Amino acid sequence: MNQENQNIEHKRIWKDEYLKWVSGFANAQGGKIYIGIDDDLTVVGVDNLHKQLEDIPNKIINNTGVFPETNHLVMEGKDVIEIVIEPCGMPISYRGVYYYRSGATKQEFRGMALHQFLLKKMGLNWEDMPCDGATMDDIDDDAIVYFLNHAIEEGRMDPESRKSSKEDVLSNLGLISDGIPTNGAVLLFGKYPQRRFVTSSFKIGRFGADDSDLLNQDQIEGNLIQMTDKIMQVLSSKYLIRPIHYEGLQRKEPLEIPEEALREIIFNSIVHKLQFGTWNQMSIYDDHIRLWNEGVLPEDYTVETLMSKHTSKPRNPKMAQVFYRAGFIEAWGRGYEKIMKAFDKANLRHPEFRVEQGGVTAIIYRDIFMSIRGDQKSIQTEPNRTKTEPKPNQNRTKTEQKNKIVELLAENPMITRTEIAEKLGLHESSVQRRLETLVKEGRIRHVGPTNGGYWEIISHL
Structure with a gap:
């Protein structure tokens, strides 16, 4: 016997509130409701079999407009009612509310979800x-x-x-x-x-x-x-x-x-x-x-x-x-x-x-x-x-250049790369590389858009 899933529901006894499940199955992919089987799959059977076989389909038809297939099964020597609900091309409601079977749960459509569901059901x-x-x-x-x-x-x-x-x-x-x-x-x-x-x-x-x-x-x-x-x-x-x-x-x-x-x-x-x-x-x-x-x-x-x-x-x-x-x-x-x-x-x-x-x-x-x-x-x-081992005096020169750039940024946080290059006598590409190095070292950072903004000093050393 299958556990409850997208298409199967077990109920110990019939209650009229289960018409919500009928709506949910009809609005989704269809499914089966078994009356006389407990949630733990224990077969308990039903009383008044013939009366229920007549009453349940009538309640479903009168309240939802769905025409179910209703079958009498015998499981473990006990009477069980199988209700088969086919998927419906039209939206099915119960007392003005639309339900949908999702996984092993019953969902109620509301708001935008309801609007979308109704359009989809009408092919729109x-x-x-x-x-x-x-x-x-x-x-x-x-x-x-x-x-x-x-x-x-x-x-x-x-x-x-x-x-x-x-x-x-x-x-x-x-x-x-x-x-x-x-x-x-x-x-x-x-x-x-x-x-x-x-x-x-x-x-x-x-x-x-x-x-x-x-x-x-x-x-x-x-x-x-x-x-x-x-x-x-x-x-x-x-x-x-x-x-x-x-x-x-x-x-x-x-x-x-x-x-x-x-x-x-x-x-x-x-x-x-x-x-x-x-x-x-x-x-x-x-x-x-x-x-x-x-x-x-x-x-x-x-x-x-x-x-x-x-x-x-x-x-x-x-x-x-x-x-x-x-x-x-x-x-x-x-x-x-x-x-x-x-x-x-x-x-x-x-x-x-x-x-x-x-x-x-x-x-x-x-x-x-x-x-x-x-x-x-x-x-x-x-x-x-191309990576080469820098000479000691090159290191010292670059360090001095970086320190000078930090000083210039401290004096004028909005100074441009061109202005730094002119003050230090460097090519703009060299200034850009020093700035990138200073950022990576955590000494400075740029705040705001690339074309604009300002420089912030994090550490002078």
Whole structure:
């Protein structure tokens, strides 16, 4: 005899409250309820068998509209009633409340989860519904052009598409219904979607010691197709750093997080978000970034599924198709593989993904930022250089140069690298190397954006 699971429930006696379980099974994958078997699988049997075989189906039909299959079984010499509930294509309620079988438990649908469930049962997606009160005037021509340029450049739309009207573009993308832009169309290409969908903006917060220590925040608004560009611009200018290094004579200023991988993570958080849910929220701390979007994974998917080859099951397929055509995401579930490869190439720790609080969280570690602060050794690979044993007088000269730089920074924390080079008679690249060394030694640190901010003296020696 099977233990209780997704499709099996045992009850010692019948109670009318078990009609909730009928609703839950019908709204999920179907299942069986056995009357006359205790939770510990002890067979106790039922009384008044024939009456119950008549009463129970009638109660189920009258209260839920579900037509069950009711069977009489004999187990260990005792009468048991088997109630078979098939999955139903229509939502089933009991006394106005909708239930769902999840694992071995009965869940009650409420709020946004109920709204999403009802749409799904009726074969509808929220993104496909006509946007109430919207007209083609609410669609931004520049957003359409932006999308077409990217899609044509990626080879995923014909160059002739540029000659199409915006009505034709939306129609070809399945984002217009009887001449009315859908919710998905307004979110993707609207002039100001937040007028109708307040939580479609993207929140960024910089935190200090703990979650109560909010240092700075931004809320990125506008259409979704261009939103990631705005997010990346704000992150680069206000929240993340671009450490400078040289490869030979070539100056490099990469973002501390692999840029294409970060874009991919943000794209996915936008595309897979429960669009009528709450905001996408990015919390930035010294040592890591947390990006959370509302919306659970597809049924039978786990975080491990995402990390391996898997079929893409977007929550908002029409919107995902637009992002795919623009070249922003992959259509074959390869996005997470690309993210991991980008972090491997940069010799950085992989991000972690967790299912929590009704959504998915991406945790991105800020190893480079922490390394520059001197809190840990850098795990970033240093550029290849020809290493020779320095002579004693070279050591002394470099030490004197570093000490002088510290003095200059103490006098003027906002002094530029060019000004230091002029005062010391050094090349700017030499000044940059001394600054990097001082940071690694924990004697100084830079506060604020790369182009701006100021230097702080930690130790003069």
